[in-house]
Amino acid sequence: MxxxxxxxxxxxxxxxxxxxxxxxxxxxxxxxxxxxxxxxxxxxxxxxxxxxxxxxxxxxxxxxxxxxxxxxxxxxxxxxxxxxxxxxxxxxxxxxxxxxxxxxxxxxxxxxxxxxxxxxxxxxxxxxFTEPRYRDGIVYTHDVAGPSFHGLPEYLKSIKYALPTKLTDGPFQAAHKTQLPFFAWLDQNPPYLQIFSNYMGAYRAGKPSWVDPGFYPVSERLTTGFDGSDGNGVMLVDVGGGRGHDLQELKEKHPSLPGRLILQDQADVISTVSGEGVFEATTHDFFTLQPVKNARAYYLHSVLHDWGDDDCVRILEQLRPVMKPGYSKLLINEIIVPGRDATWPVTSMDQLVFVLGAMGERMELSWENILKRAGFKVTHVYSYEMGSESLIEAELA
Ligand SMILES: C[S@@+](CC[C@H](N)C(=O)[O-])C[C@H]1O[C@@H](n2cnc3c(N)ncnc32)[C@H](O)[C@@H]1O
CATH class of the missing domain: 1.10.10.10 (Winged helix-like DNA-binding domain superfamily/Winged helix DNA-binding domain)
Known part of the structure; x- marks a missing residue:
């Protein structure tokens, strides 16, 4: 600007x-x-x-x-x-x-x-700040992200201002004196994985969400055409969904949504989640074949921005074999960096994934390329006024 x-x-x-x-x-x-x-x-x-x-x-x-x-x-x-x-x-x-x-x-x-x-x-x-989710946001941003930003100038100088691209060798590893990738470090340094997951449930609180009216037409795109004939149909699988805050919100804002909702994440995150009758919480490594077949939608929110293009393709390829052609949708909820006038929530998230995982937020063409490589085609991109995240809807190519 x-x-x-x-x-x-x-x-x-x-x-x-x-x-x-x-x-x-x-x-x-x-x-x-x-x-x-x-x-x-x-x-x-x-x-x-x-x-x-x-x-x-x-x-x-x-x-x-x-x-x-x-x-x-x-x-x-x-x-x-x-x-x-x-x-x-x-x-x-x-x-x-x-x-x-x-x-x-x-x-x-x-x-x-x-x-x-x-x-x-x-x-x-x-x-x-007395609520656990915001309290953990203060702890996480100070203890985990803070040192990576603080050490960034020295780190970049030490590698002669090359672009870090490895999950195991970037500003985060230099700051925390580790060779572990970010998520493995969180997992091995309790309680930081819990703290991170709690904060993920809060960092977007109050901001526009894909399930809000005027953003993604949930009824039209998901409910209409949903196959609940055997009474056991799965509406949506939230892959790498953290503690299930998105599923809670989906059900709160669309109470008549039919079908089962399934949360998947790492064992240490899932172990403390109950689902409260809204969703089923299950452990699943998203680098392995997706166990839930023929769901109406497979949803990934702020998951792929933590990974490089090849890993994103590997993650998405695990979904393809279980998706029903012409029925199952892939929903990717991510930031799309505009060509100009990106806002600070967009650029600062780009900086955050850069210092934590040597990754970056992507422009629309990059998303299209990743999806194409993984065997998908974009059907529509939904965005919201002044919102920083978009919803990319795709289907099997
Ligand atoms: C940036 S968080 C996003 C969480 C949630 N989707 C959201 O938007 O709030 C990424 C999530 O991926 C999970 N994750 C990381 N590696 C994973 C793996 N190999 N398999 C499944 N989940 C994983 C993390 O535990 C974390 O909950």
Whole structure:
């Protein structure tokens, strides 16, 4: 996005504000982006460096400390009156001055509120940080992703700015001093696989989802034509579906959806999932032949972006033999990077998969090529206003 003046952005903000008041789709995201643009247009270079170099890293570090000391929980319990740094020090066992300085910075960065002199209270955000899924997001982004970003400049210099492409040899391995690929490292370093899976259930919370009205026409494309004749038909298999949050959401938003829903993931993820009568949770390695035959849809969400093209083709080839021609659909829910004006959720996810797995988000042509190599053809690509992920629907070629 080219840089605009504050005056121009303020005008755009007004228009976006009206759209927001009318509940128009994408208006919230547009306001947010304009807000960031306004800050950039007003900020001095000295302030930009201070914010990026000290204020943001300190916020991330102190949120991580607050999680460890359960400070967000103590703030929530203290209600509107708030709690003093002295009382927080007693509850946590940490030094009072240290606590006061942590809370002052978190207040200045709008994470917590101040309810008096050296007294602090919860905000909507700090209350959200007491939920396991967001709490684990803080832990995961700080402990797992953080060191990989921090070490990236040195790492790239050491390999003379070549493009890392190996799952076993990239910024993540350099930062964590391992030769294990990202998922194997998570698995061997408990509780990080659980923490990661919890966070995956939260990182898109509240954002546009493929099952929302106006995105993918679930009834038209899946329910119509569904074969439930033997009473045992499978509607959708969520391959590498984490803890089943997508299946929960699908059933919540489409309660009359017929057929069985099946979740598949690695044993350590599945072991703690119950399915709560909504879906069946099963262990399956997606590099091996898909065990569920003739499902209406095989769905992969943010799975393929963790793998290189050859691995993506291997994963998709495991589905082909069990799909019923003219009936089964392949649904790939992934970011499609636009030719220009990609938004920060898109580019930052590209950076995340880069530092964790030496991978990258893909443009539409790359997806088409992968699908073609695996024996599929794209039937339609569904996108949503200001949403960062698209739904690629494909069928056997
Ligand atoms: C980025 S997460 C996406 C999770 C979920 N689909 C979502 O979008 O929230 C990738 C998932 O793939 C799973 N996974 C990684 N390797 C796997 C394998 N070989 N077989 C099955 N699942 C695997 C991980 O455990 C994780 O849940």
């Amino acid at each position: 080219s840089s605009s003046t504050p005056e121009v952005i303020l005008e755009q903000l007004q228009a976006a504000g009206s759209a927001f008041a009318e509940n128009k789709p994408g208006a919230r995201e547009q306001l947010l982006n304009l807000g960031y643009s306004l800050v950039s247009s007003l900020q001095l270079p000295s302030e930009a460096i201070q914010r990026m170099g000290w204020a943001e890293p300190a916020r991330a570090a102190h949120c991580r400390i607050a999680v460890e000391l359960k400070i967000f929980e103590h703030l929530k319990e203290s209600g509107e009156r708030g709690i003093s740094a002295k009382d927080l020090a007693t509850k946590t066992g940490a030094d009072e001055v240290l606590i006061a300085r942590t809370l002052k910075h978190l207040a200045a960065m709008n994470v917590v509120a101040e309810s008096g002199i050296d007294k602090y209270a919860a905000t909507r955000l700090s209350d959200a």
